[in-house]
Amino acid sequence: MADSxxxxxxxxxxxxxxxxxxFFQLGAGAAAGWTLSGNAFAQTERPTNPPxxxxxxxxxxxxxxxxxxxxxxxxxxxxxxxWWQVFSPLWFIEPDGKFVPDLARExxxxxxxxxxxxxxxxKIKLRSDVKWHDGTPFTAEDVKFSLELxxxxxxxxxxxxxxSLVKDIKIVAPxxxxxxxxxxxxxxxxxxxxxxxxxKHILDKVPDPNASPFHNAPVGTGPFRWGERVxxxxxxxxxxxxxxxxxPYVERVVFKYIPDLTVLYTQFRTGQVDYTGLQGILPNFVxxxxxxKGRKIFVSSTSxxxxxxxxLEFGPFADRTVRxxxxxxxxxxxxxxxxNYGLPTQTESFVPQQAWSFQQGLPQxxxxxxxxxxxxxxxxxxxxxxxxxxxGGVKLEFTNSTTSGNAVREQTQQLLIQDWRAIGAAMRVNNxxxxxxxxxxxxxxxFNSVIVGVNFMLxxxxxxxxRFGSGATPAKGGRGYNTYQYQSVxxxxxxxxxxxxxxxxxxxxxxxxxxKLIRNDLAILPLFQGFIAEGVKEGLQGxxxxxxxxxxxWNIREWYWA
Amino acid sequence: MxxxxxxxxAQAIMLLVIVSAIGFAILHLAPGGPLSQFAASAQMxxxxxxxxxxxxxxxxxxxxxxxxxxGRMLKGDWGKSxxxxxxxxxxxxxxxxxxxxxxxxxxxxxxxLGCWIGVLGALRRYSLFDTLATVGAMIALSIPTFWFGxxxxxxxxxxxxxxPAGNRxxxxxxxxxxxxxxxxxxxxxLALVETAMWGRFMRSSMLEVxxxxxxxxxxxxxxxxxxxxxxxxxxxxxxxxxxxxxxxLPTLLGGALVAETVFTWPGMGRLFLDSIGxxxxxxxxxxxxxxxxxxxxxxxxADMLYAVVDPRIRVG
Numbered sequence: 107m108a109d110s111x112x113x114x115x116x117x118x119x120x121x122x123x124x125x126x127x128x129f130f131q132l133g134a135g136a137a138a139g140w141t142l143s144g145n146a147f148a149q150t151e152r153p154t155n156p157p158x159x160x161x162x163x164x165x166x167x168x169x170x171x172x173x174x175x176x177x178x179x180x181x182x183x184x185x186x187x188x189w190w191q192v193f194s195p196l197w198f199i200e201p202d203g204k205f206v207p208d209l210a211r212e213x214x215x216x217x218x219x220x221x222x223x224x225x226x227x228x229k230i231k232l233r234s235d236v237k238w239h240d241g242t243p244f245t246a247e248d249v250k251f252s253l254e255l256x257x258x259x260x261x262x263x264x265x266x267x268x269x270s271l272v273k274d275i276k277i278v279a280p281x282x283x284x285x286x287x288x289x290x291x292x293x294x295x296x297x298x299x300x301x302x303x304x305x306k307h308i309l310d311k312v313p314d315p316n317a318s319p320f321h322n323a324p325v326g327t328g329p330f331r332w333g334e335r336v337x338x339x340x341x342x343x344x345x346x347x348x349x350x351x352x353x354p355y356v357e358r359v360v361f362k363y364i365p366d367l368t369v370l371y372t373q374f375r376t377g378q379v380d381y382t383g384l385q386g387i388l389p390n391f392v393x394x395x396x397x398x399k400g401r402k403i404f405v406s407s408t409s410x411x412x413x414x415x416x417x418l419e420f421g422p423f424a425d426r427t428v429r430x431x432x433x434x435x436x437x438x439x440x441x442x443x444x445x446n447y448g449l450p451t452q453t454e455s456f457v458p459q460q461a462w463s464f465q466q467g468l469p470q471x472x473x474x475x476x477x478x479x480x481x482x483x484x485x486x487x488x489x490x491x492x493x494x495x496x497x498g499g500v501k502l503e504f505t506n507s508t509t510s511g512n513a514v515r516e517q518t519q520q521l522l523i524q525d526w527r528a529i530g531a532a533m534r535v536n537n538x539x540x541x542x543x544x545x546x547x548x549x550x551x552x553f554n555s556v557i558v559g560v561n562f563m564l565x566x567x568x569x570x571x572x573r574f575g576s577g578a579t580p581a582k583g584g585r586g587y588n589t590y591q592y593q594s595v596x597x598x599x600x601x602x603x604x605x606x607x608x609x610x611x612x613x614x615x616x617x618x619x620x621x622k623l624i625r626n627d628l629a630i631l632p633l634f635q636g637f638i639a640e641g642v643k644e645g646l647q648g649x650x651x652x653x654x655x656x657x658x659x660w661n662i663r664e665w666y667w668a
Numbered sequence: 669m670x671x672x673x674x675x676x677x678a679q680a681i682m683l684l685v686i687v688s689a690i691g692f693a694i695l696h697l698a699p700g701g702p703l704s705q706f707a708a709s710a711q712m713x714x715x716x717x718x719x720x721x722x723x724x725x726x727x728x729x730x731x732x733x734x735x736x737x738x739g740r741m742l743k744g745d746w747g748k749s750x751x752x753x754x755x756x757x758x759x760x761x762x763x764x765x766x767x768x769x770x771x772x773x774x775x776x777x778x779x780x781l782g783c784w785i786g787v788l789g790a791l792r793r794y795s796l797f798d799t800l801a802t803v804g805a806m807i808a809l810s811i812p813t814f815w816f817g818x819x820x821x822x823x824x825x826x827x828x829x830x831x832p833a834g835n836r837x838x839x840x841x842x843x844x845x846x847x848x849x850x851x852x853x854x855x856x857x858l859a860l861v862e863t864a865m866w867g868r869f870m871r872s873s874m875l876e877v878x879x880x881x882x883x884x885x886x887x888x889x890x891x892x893x894x895x896x897x898x899x900x901x902x903x904x905x906x907x908x909x910x911x912x913x914x915x916x917l918p919t920l921l922g923g924a925l926v927a928e929t930v931f932t933w934p935g936m937g938r939l940f941l942d943s944i945g946x947x948x949x950x951x952x953x954x955x956x957x958x959x960x961x962x963x964x965x966x967x968x969x970a971d972m973l974y975a976v977v978d979p980r981i982r983v984g
């Protein structure tokens with residue numbers, strides 16, 4: 107659960123929509139056209155003069171400890187940070203949304219014959235010059251094994267979304283693999299960009315796919331090979347000399363685990379760490395951090411959208427008028443300026459503003475308590491004793507929950523209490539520890555309302571079927587994360603349509619309509635788009651935030667000391 | 669003596685069983701679970717979560733889960749961490765060294781400094797030194813370890829640059845001097861409260877001893893003052909400290925937990941906090957049982973040692 111709290115600087119979306127050919131050069135319908143967010147404090151730098159051979163080391167500080175080293179098992183963002191260094195996907199997504207081949211020779215498109223026109227047949231050509239860290243050649247067998255492992259009933263796979271549709275995998279040659287999809291599913295291109303390939307020659311011998319020496323000393327094809335792990339302290343990776351791509355340019359990467367964000371920032375300040383990764387620099391330190399000598403601060407967007415999540419089956423929230431009135435009564439600017447140091451940007455959509463699928467021109471929120479009061483009056487919500495409104499015996503009172511200890515969200519709740527009291531709505535705080543709130547309480551929709559930051563995207567794809575599909579409500583036996591209990595025939599139609607479309611322009615229209623619908627229905631009350639502030643030591647080149655990945659140290663292979 | 673030890677061991681085993689049952693129940697009955705961290709992940713659906721829950725055996729009735737865990741634990745299998753798949757015992761031992769290093773250093777500092785302050789305070793009762801020591805102890809006991817740790821980092825690392833702002837060692841440098849350099853601040857922070865406690869206990873114990881008849885008799889016989897203090901007073905005053913040492917273990921573990929968090933010290937305290945946060949049941953239970961065993965052993969050893977060193981004590 108990312109605790110991202112906002113966004114700084116919204117980059118413009120791509121001017122113009124790519125044509126069909128351009129789109130398939132990017133990849134299938136899941137291609138994301140992000141642009142890097144603006145940054146007031148530092149310019150991202152692409153490597154210009156990397157050294158001829160790896161030199162020096164990078165100490166990357168993380169506030170969570172990477173502990174899951176098998177990239178197909180359940181892991182969190184911080185684990186992904188490590189997977190990017192040790193493993194490789196078939197292709198990855200650049201910050202600008204472009205799919206770039208990695209283990210594959212090219213990204214499959216209809217034009218290059220990699221995809222059939224109906225989206226059912228996939229033909230992937232692989233690189234033949236790739237070696238695993240132990241020297242074994244990488245082949246199509248590894249890809250087949252990885253895809254099948256995801257569907258192995260005995261394997262604790264992180265997710266089978268998309269993978270479960272893969273059938274009839276055929277190895278045509280050591281460097282070519284074909285498969286058939288049970289149904290067209292355009293987001294799979296994006297899912298595969300975050301699916302790391304694991305070695306068959308090591309893992310098919312293990313009796314238990316969930317536990318083997320590989321799990322604690324992984325072997326991959328990525329730019330860095332496993333070095334050592336001191337549990338609770340750090341993980342060291344060493345440059346892989348036989349890496350098939352560009353780089354790496356540093357000899358070692360050390361992921362240093364520093365759980366307390368204040369201490370993490372202090373160690374960055376004193377020079378003990380070179381980069382502050384997840385969860386970056388706390389907003390209250392950003393201004394000071396900008397003044398540090400020999401340090402560069404990057405503030406970049408994340409895909410997470412901070413919002414108030416209403417339980418749409420809970421009494422007053424079932425009434426759209428109530429949701430609209432509550433939304434009008436939120437002083438968003440105060441939340442952004444006073445609590446988040448003016449860093450985030452307000453949003454109206456669940457899609458990040460840099461995405462190709464982001465819908466411009468959604469109705470803009472306006473802080474208008476008078477209008478909110480008028481709406482409630484007109485809808486028959488009458489002020490009762492204590493100033494709390496009622497209608498038909500239902501009081502306009504509810505609880506709001508978030509993670510205890512998240513100071514910014516707890517302060518946000520205090521502002522919301524004041525804002526909503528002014529329109530006759532009574533909100534009570536009911537906070538819980540992370541492990542509690544995000545359990546059944548959240549998953550089974552036992553809350554009234556929650557403040558949460560959610561990344562709605564599937565990688566870079568706007569398919570939000572698991573979030574807003576009628577069949578995705580766990581409280582009703584659904585398979586997904588529609589904890590809002592949102593139900594809309596029109597949304598279901600759009601979601602089904604979007605997942606089958608392979609034309610970018612068509613998909614953009616479909617997901618644009620969906621955003622309008624969600625905004626109009628106020629299924630969520632969006633506050634702002636997430637941001638992360640990260641620090642890098644001066645002289646360290648190549649850091650490029652990537653909104654399409656869960657963590658910005660995705661490309662350490664490109665980093666080097668100037 | 670043998671019967672006493674056997675009784676105490678039986679009690680300890682019963683206590684461990686009760687601790688394990690209560691700990692297991694509290695841990696599992698608390699809302700949330702090891703998969704809660706994925707609740708906001710766009711990649712894992714409820715179907716995925718249900719599948720993994722079943723694979724981990726977390727869908728079984730709680731008594732069955734407990735009996736399964738307990739049975740395996742008796743056979744020496746403490747389970748595997750949900751986070752990295754490592755055997756629990758291996759996870760604990762990999763963090764144990766760092767904690768022992770920190771606790772042992774802090775204890776040595778606290779015992780030496782605390783005893784010295786306590787003895788001096790008792791000998792110079794109501795003097796300026798004694799008053800300052802008393803006030804200092806009150807302040808030390810009142811200061812939150814977390815805050816004191818952060819202040820220490822701010823002063824000695826950020827402002828003065830004398831000490832590292834945390835970690836057990838510089839990456840790539842495992843030299844003794846480097847380890848010592850990193851150990852100073854967390855050990856001193858952890859030792860602060862311990863020193864105050866040892867000082868207060870030692871002062872009381874020493875005051876009690878130096879007013880005894882045999883001390884007066886020794887003085888009347890013309891024995892040298894330093895001999896009276898070291899041979900008669902100090903040795904007897906140290907006896908109750910054995911019990912104190914045994915009882916200090918839980919306090920020390922609690923303090924280590926905070927100090928390890930502030931100083932990013934890769935020890936058991938931080939492991940425990942992390943594991944609770946992730947609801948890594950096997951590891952939490954492992955640490956709980958390990959800590960409970962250590963505390964019980966500490967208490968038992970203190971009692972036995974006390975009986976051995978003080979012939980007046982009779983047990984059984």
